[in-house]
Amino acid sequence: xxxxxxxxxxxxxxxxxxxxxxxxxxxxxxxxxxxxxxxxxxxxxxxxxxxxxxxxxxxxxxxxxxxxxxxxxxxxxxxxxxxxxxxxxxxxxxxxxxxxxxxxxxxxxxxxxxxxxxxxxxxxxxxxxxxxxxxxxxxxxxxxxxxxxxxxxxxxxxxxxxxxxxxxxxxxxxxxxxxxxxxxxxxxxxxxxxxxxxxxxxxxxxxxxxxxxxxxxxxxxxxxxxxxxxxxxxxxxxxxxxxxxxxxxxxxxxxxxxxxxxxxxxx
Amino acid sequence: xxxxxxxxxxxxxxxxxxxxxxxxxxxxxxxxxxxxxxxxxxxxxxxxxxxxxxxxxxxxxxxxxxxxxxxxxxxxxxxxxxxxxxxxxxxxxxxxxxxxxxxxxxxxxxxxxxxxxxxxxxxxxxxxxxxxxxxxxxxxxxxxxxxxxxxxxxxxxxxxxxxxxxxxxxxxxxxxxxxxxxxxxxxxxxxxxxxxxxxxxxxxxxxxxxxxxxxxxxxxxxxxxxxxxxxxxxxxxxxxxxxxxxxxxxxxxxxxxxxxxxxx
Amino acid sequence: xxxxxxxxxxxxxxxxxxxxxxxxxxxxxxxxxxxxxxxxxxxxxxxxxxxxxxxxxxxxxxxxxxxxxxxxxxxxxxxxxxxxxxxxxxxxxxxxxxxxxxxxxxxxxxxxxxxxxxxxxxxxxxxxxxxxxxxxxxxxxxxxxxxxxxxxxxxxxxxxxxxxxxxxxxxxxxxxxxxxxxxxxxxxxxxxxxxxxxxxxxxxxxxxxxxxxxxxxxxxxxxxxxxxxxxxxxxxxxxxxxxxxxxxxxxxxxxxxxxxxxxxxxxxxxxxxxxxxxxxxxxxxxxxxxxxxxx
Numbered sequence: 001x002x003x004x005x006x007x008x009x010x011x012x013x014x015x016x017x018x019x020x021x022x023x024x025x026x027x028x029x030x031x032x033x034x035x036x037x038x039x040x041x042x043x044x045x046x047x048x049x050x051x052x053x054x055x056x057x058x059x060x061x062x063x064x065x066x067x068x069x070x071x072x073x074x075x076x077x078x079x080x081x082x083x084x085x086x087x088x089x090x091x092x093x094x095x096x097x098x099x100x101x102x103x104x105x106x107x108x109x110x111x112x113x114x115x116x117x118x119x120x121x122x123x124x125x126x127x128x129x130x131x132x133x134x135x136x137x138x139x140x141x142x143x144x145x146x147x148x149x150x151x152x153x154x155x156x157x158x159x160x161x162x163x164x165x166x167x168x169x170x171x172x173x174x175x176x177x178x179x180x181x182x183x184x185x186x187x188x189x190x191x192x193x194x195x196x197x198x199x200x201x202x203x204x205x206x207x208x209x210x211x212x213x214x215x216x217x218x219x220x221x222x223x224x225x226x227x228x229x230x231x232x233x234x235x236x237x238x239x240x241x242x243x244x245x246x247x248x249x250x251x252x253x254x255x256x257x258x259x260x261x262x263x264x265x266x267x
Numbered sequence: 268x269x270x271x272x273x274x275x276x277x278x279x280x281x282x283x284x285x286x287x288x289x290x291x292x293x294x295x296x297x298x299x300x301x302x303x304x305x306x307x308x309x310x311x312x313x314x315x316x317x318x319x320x321x322x323x324x325x326x327x328x329x330x331x332x333x334x335x336x337x338x339x340x341x342x343x344x345x346x347x348x349x350x351x352x353x354x355x356x357x358x359x360x361x362x363x364x365x366x367x368x369x370x371x372x373x374x375x376x377x378x379x380x381x382x383x384x385x386x387x388x389x390x391x392x393x394x395x396x397x398x399x400x401x402x403x404x405x406x407x408x409x410x411x412x413x414x415x416x417x418x419x420x421x422x423x424x425x426x427x428x429x430x431x432x433x434x435x436x437x438x439x440x441x442x443x444x445x446x447x448x449x450x451x452x453x454x455x456x457x458x459x460x461x462x463x464x465x466x467x468x469x470x471x472x473x474x475x476x477x478x479x480x481x482x483x484x485x486x487x488x489x490x491x492x493x494x495x496x497x498x499x500x501x502x503x504x505x506x507x508x509x510x511x512x513x514x515x516x517x518x519x520x521x522x523x524x525x526x527x528x529x530x531x
Numbered sequence: 532x533x534x535x536x537x538x539x540x541x542x543x544x545x546x547x548x549x550x551x552x553x554x555x556x557x558x559x560x561x562x563x564x565x566x567x568x569x570x571x572x573x574x575x576x577x578x579x580x581x582x583x584x585x586x587x588x589x590x591x592x593x594x595x596x597x598x599x600x601x602x603x604x605x606x607x608x609x610x611x612x613x614x615x616x617x618x619x620x621x622x623x624x625x626x627x628x629x630x631x632x633x634x635x636x637x638x639x640x641x642x643x644x645x646x647x648x649x650x651x652x653x654x655x656x657x658x659x660x661x662x663x664x665x666x667x668x669x670x671x672x673x674x675x676x677x678x679x680x681x682x683x684x685x686x687x688x689x690x691x692x693x694x695x696x697x698x699x700x701x702x703x704x705x706x707x708x709x710x711x712x713x714x715x716x717x718x719x720x721x722x723x724x725x726x727x728x729x730x731x732x733x734x735x736x737x738x739x740x741x742x743x744x745x746x747x748x749x750x751x752x753x754x755x756x757x758x759x760x761x762x763x764x765x766x767x768x769x770x771x772x773x774x775x776x777x778x779x780x781x782x783x784x785x786x787x788x789x790x791x792x793x794x795x796x797x798x799x800x801x802x803x804x805x806x807x808x809x810x811x812x813x814x815x816x817x818x819x820x821x822x823x824x825x826x
Contacts, residue, residue, distance in 0.1 A: 002635040010621070014456075021464060029471055060474055075474050079467040086463050090456035101452065103619035107675075110583045111636035112609035191455035192280070196287065198459070199348055203291055206344055211301045264545075264586040267576070267615065450622075530665070 092177020339491025357441020439515025
């Protein structure tokens with residue numbers, strides 16, 4: 001419990017910065033909604049004729065009315081993904097690698113606890129922080145979208161579905177970050193690996209977007225696990241990808257325990 | 268000596284990122300053939316829209332089924348990877364001493380502080396220019412081998428060096444952040460966070476077409492579509508980019524000079 | 532007497548070429564203050580950090596209180612207080628917060644003891660750790676290590692950064708803990724501090740234990756430091772006598788360490804015309820140097 005609280009405290013400030021960025025993004029994006037709504041008809045006409053690939057690259061789904069507030073909001077999904085993959089993977093790397101980075105391993109790991117207990121506390125703290133970030137996204141989105149919503153049907157439900165999908169991806173990247181933290185000798189190397197995965201999977205997403213018949217590669221890039229529009233309007237959350245994400249995250253976390261357990265902690 | 272030392276320290280990650288860039292470029296280049304059919308169709312569609320409209324969305328004069336058009340489109344992702352490296356350099360170099368607990372070592376040497384900053388920025392510039400040159404030459408070779416079509420070398424150079432210009436922006440911002448912070452424990456979280464923030468602004472700018480945002484994010488300064496149309500950079504945006512770089516590096520000199528270096 | 536720590540052929544290689552320690556075997560008995568001496572890079576910290584299962588041995592093992600230090604690490608560590616050679620703590624924490632955090636791992640916090648220790652070490656509990664000097668951080672480390680009344684105290688180069696006055700207070704503190712029953716293992720490269728505190732020592736060199744001895748035996752029975760001044764100013768070939776080492780000739784003076792029968796020595800020098808003879812106990816520094824020169 002003490003390690004858990006310590007980790008929460010240590011990462012709280014950075015969570016605030018990330019949250020502020022998120023709220024700013026949603027706020028700024030929605031502020032522009034009214035302006036967009038006016039020119040919207042013409043934009044719709046154009047977008048609806050563009051190839052799905054190009055639209056997907058921009059985070060827009062084909063055949064949707066962009067002047068509708070919900071569809072407009074769904075474009076943010078990609079931005080959320082980018083922010084959250086960075087946040088959760090870096091958080092994962094940090095909680096594991098910080099003891100050696102800051103040379104506090106000689107403090108924490110000579111305490112009468114198993115290493116696995118320390119890891120458990122750290123993982124739980126990281127999951128808590130990730131959920132908190134997700135809640136910030138959900139609550140701020142729901143609140144900011146509301147005044148723009150003149151359709152009469154609440155968007156809170158669809159937004160909740162969307163942020164639930166985000167949470168799945170967050171946990172996945174958190175798991176990867178943790179694994180890299182335990183795998184690499186230094187925190188710099190670990191965050192380098194995490195960066196490579198984020199950029200690599202993002203580029204892969206772009207490639208698959210561009211070329212529709214590469215869909216079968218979707219499993220390789222979490223950026224394509226969920227389609228915002230389908231999630232929001234059809235409540236269609238792809239269960240296989242949820243399972244895949246959870247299994248990957250679970251495996252990565254198991255790997256974290258295993259690797260950290262047999263690791264020499266250098267001072 | 269300082270130069271050589273900093274160079275050796277930074278070389279490994281330079282190599283990693285340069286390989287990463289080339290890999291990204293190679294993958295995109297080998298996608299060209301696949302992409303062409305789709306693109307040709309889209310080009311036809313786009314012709315149905317008024318000129319201004321296409322210009323607004325960055326597709327004026329852009330023929331995606333041609334090499335230049337395709338490259339002008341994918342370059343933004345190359346620039347993203349490059350920008351992460353530029354930011355990493357900026358944040359990493361000036362924050363290295365407090366992080367690695369070597370402040371007392373370096374700052375007790377008979378060198379002026381500005382010389383330290385200058386040496387580090389010089390290395391950063393060398394690495395970035397070398398990276399752009401590597402991407403330019405090897406990229407040209409790849410186009411020749413993979414795409415097998417003639418390409419306007421001038422346009423390609425403008426596209427590749429757009430990456431360098433964006434990197435300079437982030438190098439400047441990163442240096443200020445590093446100089447101002449008393450200690451940055453990890454580089455990548457800071458670097459990635461800031462770069463992605465600017466990239467998202469550009470995505471908002473692109474999908475929602477909000478012209479005001481153009482000035483806020485370097486990713487909007489050197490758009491492939493406008494390079495293709497104008498055959499040069501947009502001078503005001505180039506000026507903004509370079510001004511930010513110069514002001515930011517100037518600021519980092521100023522801050523570094525006045526900074527307290529605390530004991531470990 | 533029971534053994535608190537038993538090293539059994541403990542070996543650690545960081546990789547194929549980089550040796551940590553090789554075949555280290557010795558025991559630390561209950562209630563003693565055991566010194567562990569050797570120059571920088573000899574393997575002192577490696578041994579200690581293996582004992583705390585921060586790093587894992589390549590082969591061999593060590594037990595503390597009869598339990599394997601790797602398998603039962605978390606149980607054993609409840610009774611261990613450890614002061615690392617270099618102390619680093621979390622940023623943005625006050626001294627008191629850190630001590631409370633540390634105490635939280637051992638159950639109930641004994642505020643009275645905390646205050647007592649902080650008073651002895653003259654530690655300001657309200658200051659931020661980031662702002663403390665090296666010596667003051669070391670004090671935090673000492674209080675942190677002793678706070679939970681450990682039965683085994685492990686000190687890695689404990690006195691670096693402490694001024695002589697603080698060193699003395701620290702030694703008194705360690706002696707008091709020892710008198711209350713705590714066993715102490717202390718590494719150092721400074722012999723005088725080992726001499727002051729320890730009852731037995733192990734000497735480590737290039738990763739290998741080269742000698743384990745009582746401080747008393749080491750000093751008294753083993754070696755004599757002898758200085759002879761020759762009356763005629765002529766050097767004499769003493770170096771050939773068995774048991775003589777560290778022979779130095781300086782004009783008509785010669786000094787050397789002697790190990791062996793005193794009678795044999797007296798007989799040998801009785802035939803020499805001497806102006807002066809002094810026989811004294813060598814200090815550890817000299818013995819130590821001897822150990823290193825000898826092999």
